Amino acid sequence: MLIGEVAQRSGISARMLRHYDRIGLVSPSERTSGGYREYSESDMRRLFHVEGLRSLGLSLAQIADVIDDRAFDPAVMVDNVIERTREQITQGEELVQRLEDVQATAPKTWADVLRTIGLIRGLESPSPSHRQQLVLKAAEPDQRDVPVLVEAMLRENTEDAAGALQWAIARSGDAAIPALVQALDSPDSERRRRGFDALVKLDTPAAVRVIMGLTKHEDLRIRNRAIITRAQHGKKGSITALIGLISTGQDDVEAADALTELALRDEQVDHVMAALATALRTAEPDARRRLVGALNDLPPDATKDTLTSLLDDEDRATALTARFILDTQAKNDRV
Incomplete structure (x- = not known):
């Protein structure tokens, strides 16, 4: 095929084909009866080989180095192209x-x-x-x-x-x-x-509103902090949410502190105790241990009955924690 036909069929411009010829990358190796240079089938295979390597990002100089190298390892070349492309990205x-x-x-x-x-x-x-x-x-x-x-x-x-x-x-x-x-x-x-x-460090009303709206965020850390922030600002539904955090052990110390603050600040001790008592009745042993610990900083008058009911708990750690809190309350009363 003559250069014009090759350009038409391959989509490679005649100008690029002439450039390939000048640098010795792909040159027509045959001649027509009229003396015109003509691409053989072997030349065409080489041409498409060159174009394939160009599509992988190799320069013409790199292609010239590897195309006739029988020891050439294509896997290494592909690895290099991948790395270079990643750098470019x-x-x-x-x-x-x-x-x-x-x-x-x-x-x-x-x-x-x-x-x-x-x-x-x-x-x-x-x-x-x-x-x-x-x-x-x-x-x-x-x-x-x-x-x-x-x-x-x-x-x-x-x-x-x-x-x-x-x-x-x-x-x-x-x-x-x-x-x-x-x-x-x-x-x-x-x-x-x-x-x-x-966002937390901004500590502005607008920032706090944003944080309180993140209670369903997919990031557990963000979601838990949003729940605690809502409780710190006395929002409805906070008691149940905080008890949920304590039960599952997710930021349970911070949640217990927020629960105590909510109970004392907003005079919701009775509501908090009722919710804790309900949770304690159905919680697994690990959760009961954390929940009973949350009773420690609440008013003794409000917690005494619940703590007493836990002295015979089947989970020894829960019973011991209840006993410790009751003894501490009694000691404080004597002081």
Whole structure:
């Protein structure tokens, strides 16, 4: 086949075919009766071999090195291409992230863009100390910089620099909430943890409302903290939810503290005791041990009957815990 026909059938431009010929990669090896150079069947197989290697990301120089090498190991080549492609994807993702960071600051001039890029580069310094000092030396954070600070905090791998970034974000107030909420949907558990902890440290009414709305979040840590936060703010349904955490051993110490606070602050001792008594009757031994422990800081008058009923509990640890609490209450009464 002549070059024009090869180009038409293969989809490779005549210009590229001539380039392959010039560099000796694929050259027509036959001639027609009229003296025109013609691609043989063997030439065509080589051409498609070259195109196949190009589709894997190899350069023409790399193809030239391997195409005639009988000792060439294609598995090694594929591994190298995979690794190089992954690096390119990572670099591309980093570029997209940087562009999104700049876009999030809503720049109006090139000066704004350059200022943001300068901040991003500073926060990408290889020195953790430099990253920390950059944040600590800053004056009141510019609201436009908050998305950049949040993203830097979420990917920070040292506690000191991450702490400095959380401090700066907390000073920015509610402006950080949208970016932090977005982090809560990340598939990366560490990124979710950092975002949630920063949200807690904001400690503003808006941030608290967000946290209280996370009681059905798929992340167990976030969900449990949301339940406890709701209890700390006296929301309905908190008693049952807290007892559930204690029973299952999920943040049970914090849940027990929140239950005590709820009972004493909101004068719900009777409701709390009724719910605990009901749970104790049906709970498994491990859960009963935790539930009886939750009675320790509640008023003795309210807990005495329930504790007494547990002195003969079939689970020895539960009975001993009940006895210990009763003895402690009696000793305190004598003082």
